[in-house]
Amino acid sequence: MCKYQHFQVLKCLFKPQQHCVCASGRRGLILGLYLSTLSALYLVPLGLYSPCIKEDGTLGPAPALIGHRGAPMLAPENTLMAFEKAVEAGSGGLETDVTISLDGVPFLMHDQTLRRTTNVQQVFPNRTDSPAAMFTWTELEELNAGAWFLSVSTTYDRLQAEKQTVCSLQAFLHLAARRDKQVIFDLYRPPRGHPYRDTWIQRTLEVIQNESSIHSSQVLWLPSELRALVQDLDPELQQVSGSRLPLEELQNGPAPSSTNLYVVSQPWLFSLAWCCGVQSVTSNAPQLLSGMSSPLFLMVTAEYAQVHALKYTQVHALKYTRSSTRTQGPRSSTSYQVHVLKETKVVNQVFSS
């Protein structure tokens, strides 16, 4: 009868000079312990999965970056400073939102009102909640569009940020033309009673065609209203449409001719878009993503196969241990420990090659 408990078996294992009587039971237990560890290790590669497994050399170029309202983490959104920062950070395109003033000047404003991103409360205290489109361009020029940013961000260019004003579409297009960047924007229809309520699209096209230096082919035209008219007035615009798709559709479905994902600001999501062959992403953090040289979890097929080859390494380990348990005493224990080192080494090599 064997009177050893588990912990004593382990003691025998690690202090081999001590005489252990219960040889056969002990061997069975060691083997059992070892086998269960091995089978756990054996299953590890099965659990490894990468959403980006590519044949070597088949990964496409990184998606182009489109600065979402500029580079809104570095400068107040939708200001010239924000777009300059986006260009400096490596953006290939600039995204914005366009509203038309009471006197027909298209300008950049995301919200319906001016409250969040200007000092309208100080300058026009009784019009804080008025639609931005109900201000004239002269009034809009009086506003500061950068000071608010200083309280929500620790930007290092405070002096430049607090001098920003509301940006006109014309100034935005000039910047894009000068820097040779593409532009894409949402266009808001003015509220009822606004003089440009029914001609907001024509007025915007006029600025693109006749009041700025941008070439129409640099403009990705997103608004869905009156598309036929738009195409007629300016056939050189790039017509694009926006829709919401689940991410799985992108990974599994047929690829559209060009896909833009928004808003992508985290490296892991950017990596996923890259692996899926997305052409561009609209991002709050172009400064973060433009520095990435490859997707975070890229595995070329050969590497993936190597992880699975680990199984064979472990099968060998099992064989080796079996033979070593045949001999008793200090020598067998020594060979067991040496073997563990060997195994670790093999595993490291496989992962680092």
Ligand SMILES: *[C@@H]1O[C@H](CO)[C@@H](O)[C@H](O)[C@H]1NC(C)=O
């Ligand atoms: C806001 O106040 C000014 C005077 O301070 C007044 O002339 C103007 O009509 C007011 N506007 C509105 C929308 O109430």
Ligand SMILES: *[C@@H]1O[C@H](CO)[C@@H](O)[C@H](O)[C@H]1NC(C)=O
């Ligand atoms: C741009 O100007 C030309 C020439 O004056 C005019 O014919 C055209 O309609 C204008 N474009 C728009 C969109 O108004």
